[in-house]
Amino acid sequence: MGFKEYLRAEDRIVERLDTTSISFVKRVVVGNNDSEQVLDANAIEDQIALLNRCLNELPKGKIIGLEKGVHILKMGEREMEMQYVAYHVGFARKPVWLD
Helix, strand or coil: CCCCCEECCCEEEECCCCCCCCCEEEEEEEECCCCCCCCCCCHHHHHHHHHHHHHHHHCCCCEEEEEEEEEEEEEEEEEEEEEEEEEEEEEECCCHHHH
């Protein structure tokens, strides 16, 4: 099995990630992470497309961490909640298409 370990968690098997092969990490934010600028649906779709590209194109990345956040924007008497998830995607080498 090499560096990979398999853990039994309830009734499923979880593969532990070998982080020694990761040399580049890309932080991909999906959602509104800036309370000063509200993103439209097209911008969020572009963020999701980048995440999918990171996970599916060569060299394929793996999610090594998650970061979740919430901003509450007050507009007069109304409050708007903006959420985001930042995915930390690890690669063995930096993809050329990220330049």
